[in-house]
Amino acid sequence: MTPLIRTENLVTNFYTYEGVVRALNGVSLVVDHGTTFGLVGESGCGKSVAVRSMMRIIQEPGRVEGGRVVAFFDPRDKRRGIDLLQQSEAYMEHLRGDQISMIFQEPNAALNPIMSIGDQVAESFLFHKKKEMAAAVLAAMDRENGRPPWPLGAFQRALYARTAVSPRDPLVALTGRLPLVRRWQMRLRREALRRSVEIIGKLGIPNPEAVARLYPHNLSGGMKQRIVIAIALACSPLLLIADEATSNLDVTIQAQILDLLRHLKETEIASILLITHDLGVVAETCDRVGVMYAGNLCEVANVTDLFNAPRHPYTRALLEAVPRLHQDGPLRSIEGAVPNLVNPPAGCRFHPRCPEARAICRKHFPETVHLGGDHSVACYLYTDRPRGEGAA
Amino acid sequence: MLTYILRRFFFLTFVLFGVSVLLFGILMTFSPERRAAAYVTTPQQAKDIPRIIQQFGLDDPFYVQYVRWIKEVSRGNMGWSLVAARPVGEAFWRYFPITLEMNLYAAPIVIFLGIWLGSVSGIHRDSWIDHSTRIFAIIGWSLPTFLFALVLLMVFYGYFQMFSPGVLSDALAMSIIDHPDQYTAYTGMLTIDGLLNGRLDIALDALHHLVLPILTYVIVVVALNMRVMRSGIIEELSKDYVLTARAKGADRRTIHYRHARRNALLPVVTVAGQLVAMSMEGSIAVEVVYNRQGIGWWLAESATQLDMPVLMCICLFMGVVFVVTNLTIDILYAYIDPRIRLN
Numbered sequence: 001m002t003p004l005i006r007t008e009n010l011v012t013n014f015y016t017y018e019g020v021v022r023a024l025n026g027v028s029l030v031v032d033h034g035t036t037f038g039l040v041g042e043s044g045c046g047k048s049v050a051v052r053s054m055m056r057i058i059q060e061p062g063r064v065e066g067g068r069v070v071a072f073f074d075p076r077d078k079r080r081g082i083d084l085l086q087q088s089e090a091y092m093e094h095l096r097g098d099q100i101s102m103i104f105q106e107p108n109a110a111l112n113p114i115m116s117i118g119d120q121v122a123e124s125f126l127f128h129k130k131k132e133m134a135a136a137v138l139a140a141m142d143r144e145n146g147r148p149p150w151p152l153g154a155f156q157r158a159l160y161a162r163t164a165v166s167p168r169d170p171l172v173a174l175t176g177r178l179p180l181v182r183r184w185q186m187r188l189r190r191e192a193l194r195r196s197v198e199i200i201g202k203l204g205i206p207n208p209e210a211v212a213r214l215y216p217h218n219l220s221g222g223m224k225q226r227i228v229i230a231i232a233l234a235c236s237p238l239l240l241i242a243d244e245a246t247s248n249l250d251v252t253i254q255a256q257i258l259d260l261l262r263h264l265k266e267t268e269i270a271s272i273l274l275i276t277h278d279l280g281v282v283a284e285t286c287d288r289v290g291v292m293y294a295g296n297l298c299e300v301a302n303v304t305d306l307f308n309a310p311r312h313p314y315t316r317a318l319l320e321a322v323p324r325l326h327q328d329g330p331l332r333s334i335e336g337a338v339p340n341l342v343n344p345p346a347g348c349r350f351h352p353r354c355p356e357a358r359a360i361c362r363k364h365f366p367e368t369v370h371l372g373g374d375h376s377v378a379c380y381l382y383t384d385r386p387r388g389e390g391a392a
Numbered sequence: 393m394l395t396y397i398l399r400r401f402f403f404l405t406f407v408l409f410g411v412s413v414l415l416f417g418i419l420m421t422f423s424p425e426r427r428a429a430a431y432v433t434t435p436q437q438a439k440d441i442p443r444i445i446q447q448f449g450l451d452d453p454f455y456v457q458y459v460r461w462i463k464e465v466s467r468g469n470m471g472w473s474l475v476a477a478r479p480v481g482e483a484f485w486r487y488f489p490i491t492l493e494m495n496l497y498a499a500p501i502v503i504f505l506g507i508w509l510g511s512v513s514g515i516h517r518d519s520w521i522d523h524s525t526r527i528f529a530i531i532g533w534s535l536p537t538f539l540f541a542l543v544l545l546m547v548f549y550g551y552f553q554m555f556s557p558g559v560l561s562d563a564l565a566m567s568i569i570d571h572p573d574q575y576t577a578y579t580g581m582l583t584i585d586g587l588l589n590g591r592l593d594i595a596l597d598a599l600h601h602l603v604l605p606i607l608t609y610v611i612v613v614v615a616l617n618m619r620v621m622r623s624g625i626i627e628e629l630s631k632d633y634v635l636t637a638r639a640k641g642a643d644r645r646t647i648h649y650r651h652a653r654r655n656a657l658l659p660v661v662t663v664a665g666q667l668v669a670m671s672m673e674g675s676i677a678v679e680v681v682y683n684r685q686g687i688g689w690w691l692a693e694s695a696t697q698l699d700m701p702v703l704m705c706i707c708l709f710m711g712v713v714f715v716v717t718n719l720t721i722d723i724l725y726a727y728i729d730p731r732i733r734l735n
Contacts, residue, residue, distance in 0.1 A: 057638045059630065060517075090643075097641030104639075109632035112651055114729050127641040215730040231640060 003072055004239055004271050005054065005100075006030045006081070011066035012046075012053045019342040023049040025295040025349070026067065026387070028368070031239065036265060036272040038286030038303070040279060040318070042338055046295040047275045048105075051241045055100055056084060056092050073099045073238055098128040101232035105244040107224035111216040117227055118212030121196035122189065124234035133191045134163035140187075156184045163188070199230045203260065222253035229260065238270045245274075246281065258285060279322055283307060288374075291315045294339050294349040296365070301375040311377040313354050348380070356381060397719065404715045411711040412704060416458050419700055424450035430474060430698045461704070471701025475693045480701045483690070484709070489580025490559060491674040491686035493598075496581070498606045498613075499671065503664045506614045507657070510621020514656070515648050517626055525622075529615035537677035541608045545681060548604060555604045557683040561597050568594070605682045609675055613667050620663045624656030631655075654728065661724050669717035673710050 012024040023046045031037045039047045053064045070081035073095070084092065104110040112120060125133060138160045162169045175181050193212065201208035203226045216224055225245065232240055242261060246254040262285060265272055274286060282289055283303060290300045291312065299312040310316045317334045336353035339345055345352050351361040360366075364386030368378045378387070419427070428444040445451055449460065464471070468481070476483035513522040532540075548554045560568075560582055568575045578588050583602070586595030628634065629652050637651050674688025687706065694702035726732045 052635075055639060057635060059635070093641050093643050095641070096639055102636075102639040104632055104636060106632055110636045112633040112637070112655070113731060114654055115651070116730075123637070123642065123646075124640050217731045228636065231636065 002033045003030045003070075003081075004033045005072065006070045007050070007054060007067060008070065009067040010050065010053055010064065010069065012049050012058060012062060012064045015061040015063065016342075021341045022344055023062070023295050023341055024053060025344070025365075027292070027295070027297045028067075029290050029297055029300060031271050031273050032288070033270055035287040036274055036285055038282040038289040039273065039275045039292060040277060040282055040289060041292035042277060044338055044341075045292045046341075047292055048243050049295075050292070051102070051243060051273060051275060054084070055096060055102060055241070056089075057096070057102075071095075071099075093127075097124050097232075097237070098235045099237050100239045100241065101235070101237040102241040102243060103225070103228050103232050103245040106248055107221050107228050108216075108248075110228050111224060113216055115215075116212065117200070117214050117216065117219070118193050118196050121200060121212070121227065121230050121234060122192035124231055125192040125195050126188070128235045129192075129195070130163055130167035130188070131165075133188055133195070134160045134167070137187045137191055138164055159184050160188075196230070196234070199234055200227065203227075203230050203233075221249055222256065225249060225253070225257055226260070229257070229264075233264065233268060236268050239273060240264075240269045240271070241273045241275070243275045244277070247276065247278070254281075261285070279319065291318065294344060295341060296349060296378065297368075298350065298379065299375075299377045301377075302373070305373060305375050309375075311371065311375065311382065312379050313356050313381070314350050317353075317355075348378075360384075360386070397723075400715065400719045400722075404712065407715055408708055408711045411707050412462075413458065415704060415707045416461065417454065419698075419703070420454050420457070422698065427698065427700065430700075465704075470705050473690075473694070473702045474699045475690060475697055475702065480705045483702070484687075484705060485580065487686050487690045490684055491672065491679070491688060493581035493583060494602060494605055494609065494674075494678075494684070494686070495668065495671050497602060498609045499668045501606065501610050502614050502617060502667060505610065506617025506664065507621050507653075507660060509614070510618040510660070511625050511648065511653055511656070513618070514622040514625025514629070522622075525618060528611075529618055532611040532613075533615040535612075537608065537612050537675060538681055540612065541604075541678055541681035544604055544608055555600065557601075557604075557681070559598060559601055559684055560594070561601075564594055564597050601682075601684075605678050605684060608678050608682075609671070612675075613671070617660060617664055617667060621656060621660050624659055625652055628652040628655045658725065658729055661721055661728065665717045665721040665724075669710075669713050672713045673706060 006029070008028050009026040010024050010028070011022075011026055014021040014023055027046070027050050029037070029039075029050075039050065041047050049058065049062070052058050054069050056064065056069075058064060064085060067085070069084040071084050072081045074082065084095070087095075111117075138157070141157055141160065159172060159175060163172050166172075176185060197208045197212050200211055205211050205223060205226055211219070211223075211227075216227075219227065229245075240261075245261070246257050249257060258281065261272060261274075272285075274281070276282060286303050288300065289303050289306045290297050291306070291314065292298070293314050299306065299310070299315045301311075306315065307319065310319055314334075317332075320332045321334060323331050334353055339349055339352070345362075347363045348354070348357075348361045348365055351357040354361065358380060360380055366378050366380045367383055367385045367387045368376050369383045370376045371382065424445045425441055427450055428441045428448075429438075431444055432438055432441060449457060452460075461471075470480035470484070472478075473480045473483045476486070478486075509525050509528075513525040516522055545557065549556055575589050575591065575594075576585070578585050582598035583595045586592065586598060625648075629647075634647055634651060637647050642651070672687070673691060674686045676688040676692045678684070679686045679688040680692060687709075690702065691706050693699070694706075
């Protein structure tokens with residue numbers, strides 16, 4: 001398996017008035033090329049923070065303070081990879097939406113309420129595909145060049161020619177900002193809109209031309225989620241992160257969206273990182289699963305291994321808490337509550353709720369042990385050694 | 393759309409009726425003698441008071457007096473202004489341009505400066521620029537206008553002899569009076585009339601006299617606008633669609649100006665509209681301190697002298713202004729926010 005993106009000891013803290021929220025406490029995971037990785041855990045365990053840290057879109061007052069996010073997107077850099085945390089913001093802007101993109105949890109909030117659907121999808125193209133689109137516009141201009149090239153038209157053509165060479169050309173950037181003058185980009189916008197309509201149609205929305213002209217409040221939740229997916233897919237990214245993409249939808253819509261994601265993985269994108277708290281979704285869609293608890297990744301395994309032979313006490317408890325159809329007696333739940341991350345328990349953060357906690361669990365965080373078969377777990381049941389550097 | 397506008401204008405008549413009844417009722421709490429006394433200037437005339445009451449029916453029942461007033465108003469007769477010593481309608485068109493002229497310059501500054509400063513401080517939250525605009529806003533919002541106007545007048549006119557009060561320098565005012573045939577008052581607004589008459593000196597001098605009033609007014613009023621914009625930007629930037637935009641690869645500029653600012657503008661439209669509407673009655677403190685005889689000054693003078701027709705006129709005018717402003721705000725809202733449909 002070739003890795004696509006890898007995090008190493010990712011640490012993210014939020015500096016709130018109540019204190020420092022230690023949301024990520026050294027998370028290391030690998031998403032391989034062509035696989036679906038599931039990240040599960042209770043609400044507030046840091047799943048979203050982990051993926052947002054990977055994309056570097058943590059909002060204030062959060063800060064990624066340690067670790068590495070190594071991406072192997074560039075075929076020329078297959079062996080070494082690029083540490084995204086060391087890159088400039090401009091580099092990340094260039095990467096986001098083009099190579100990694102994200103689908104959000106709440107489709108009702110994830111779209112700008114006062115911008116038309118078509119414009120919102122078109123933005124993805126305008127950010128990343130300017131060069132190709134300018135070339136397409138230029139070709140179309142040359143094809144229809146029946147009328148005499150009036151001076152403004154010639155100027156417009158020259159600007160498109162410059163954009164087709166380099167979208168960051170200073171003259172292009174300047175004229176793209178000046179009021180009125182920036183209207184030369186009309187054809188570029190039209191081209192982006194045309195592509196948006198195409199991608200909206202691809203996602204199984206009937207009558208995409210009409211939908212592109214609507215606003216988010218005109219659409220149902222499932223439709224909105226499809227639009228959010230369309231935005232994420234616009235530039236065919238290598239990695240699609242779905243942050244609880246189906247949690248807030250009806251069960252039927254949820255199934256449709258999951259089917260859509262599965263279909264897209266086969267046709268459009270390389271890998272999916274799926275965040276969910278629904279173990280059923282994980283069993284159905286994922287190849288590998290990571291279980292998170294209070295900012296730590298406690299167990300990572302292939303999906304069958306995890307469900308058949310869970311190793312970490314938390315994973316076991318989590319699986320036992322899933323209701324089953326032919327179960328007698330009350331539903332099992334995990335004793336205790338999720339710890340407050342401003343003042344997390346010392347040592348293994350699960351020890352206060354763990355039925356198998358020992359003395360050492362209260363002092364140091366355990367190291368991650370590889371049990372063979374790509375199954376790794378961080379628990380003193382399988383090792384005696386605490387985690388080394390980077391442990392909190 | 394048109395039916396919506398027409399319907400709103402239809403409601404305007406009810407608003408005006410309500411406003412006039414209310415104000416008329418308040419003025420009726422003064423005794424007939426007190427109201428008649430407004431027309432008495434010397435002690436000798438005091439004996440005429442019963443005759444004035446008799447003649448104008450000041451002791452008639454409320455509704456009789458109100459209907460009498462309404463009849464005259466509907467004929468276009470707003471009454472006689474004691475303060476202006478001319479009919480109210482005529483006096484209104486004499487004072488209104490002075491106020492309107494100031495608003496014409498101040499309103500765009502208030503709106504655009506407020507939006508700009510508000511977005512900058514919202515985007516750079518808790519930076520030095522946010523703190524300095526906050527201090528600026530607190531000073532502007534909490535200092536009494538009259539005090540602030542006096543301090544500015546004292547510093548700029550008192551010490552530096554830079555901006556004199558009034559609307560026009562005496563020499564230029566005299567030149568207009570001396571040669572009435574060479575100067576036509578098209579609008580009553582000196583900066584515009586000066587240009588229309590080809591008298592650049594008058595236009596510039598009038599503008600010069602506008603500097604301090606506009607400065608005072610802007611600093612006092614821009615604060616509210618700015619703070620609303622700032623909190624709007626901060627709220628919008630924390631919303632999920634901003635995250636979607638970032639995940640798309642949007643740069644900061646696009647996020648701030650294309651996404652957050654347009655959403656944050658909605659409450660600002662309301663606030664700015666109300667500010668502009670309120671400023672139409674003229675800032676009393678600004679007009680009195682800087683000796684500009686506009687609506688605000690006229691209102692203050694009339695109120696102290698119980699000049700009833702003037703008070704009624706200005707209140708009706710404000711009723712119209714507020715209804716029209718609210719209508720404009722609603723139309724702008726529908727334009728900015730696709731979720732809002734008129735009717």
